[in-house]
Amino acid sequence: MKITVVCAGKLKEKYLREGIAEYEKRLRPYADVRTIEIAEERMKEKPSAAEKADILRREGERLLAQVPQDAYLIVLDVGGAELSSEEFSAKIDTLTVGGRSHIAFLIGGPFGLADEVRRRADLRLSFSHFTLPHQLIRLFLMEQIYRAFKISRGEPYHL
Template identity: 55%
Template sequence: MKITIISAGKLKESYLREGIAEFSKRLRPFTQLDIIELNEEKMPDAPSLAEKEKILLAEGQRLLKRVPANDFLFVLDVYGKQISSEELAVKISDLGLNGKSNLSFIIGGAFGLSAELREKADMKISFSRMTFTHQMVKLLLVEQIYRAFKINRGEKYHW
């Protein structure tokens, strides 16, 4: 299985980079993980709704261009379905069993996601109704993917 995480915005905090590096290392026996970070689009102070939509559209198109062909596309979206760790594990397992061995996850930038990007998703998921920085979500996502593989192998995944 190959998993690609594509995000708007680069990690700035060392503790987040270290956490992602740790879970990426733990994932190596289970899957190939690629993380692609694109620069966020610049948003003016107090943009109009039309300006915001135009900028989100451009950012969304850049993110979508990096999704490998035929990947199953998860989009992390505040309006997505909230699922448990076990449900994510089942979804990943089911996709693999049905011939979908390449998965992509998109994390939008600080200003959200375009409607076009949401429409292209095979599945929209939300980690919580709470708001997290998109940088923190990247760490949470890598940890949850690791947890999914541990669950699917019947291994202990929390204490």
């Protein structure tokens, strides 16, 4: 199984980098995980709706350009479906059994996602109705991917 995580922005906080590195290490027996970071678009303090849409479109194009062609694309989006850990694990299993050996996850920047990105998604996934920092979502995502593999294999999981 190949997993690609495409995201806007670099992780600045040491605790997030260390947490993600730990889950990447734990995932090695289950999947080949690769993270691709693109630079976040900058936005002035009070952009017009048109300026914001244009900035999100440009960032979205750069994000989508990094998604492997053969990958099933899951976009992290506050308006997406909410799945339990067991449902998420079952989704990954279904994709694998159906011959999808590459899953890409896409995380936008602090200003959200362009509609084009949402339309390109095979699945839009939400972790919460709360607004959460996009960098923190990266850690949540890695933990849930790891948990999904443990659930799928019936292995115990304790933090």
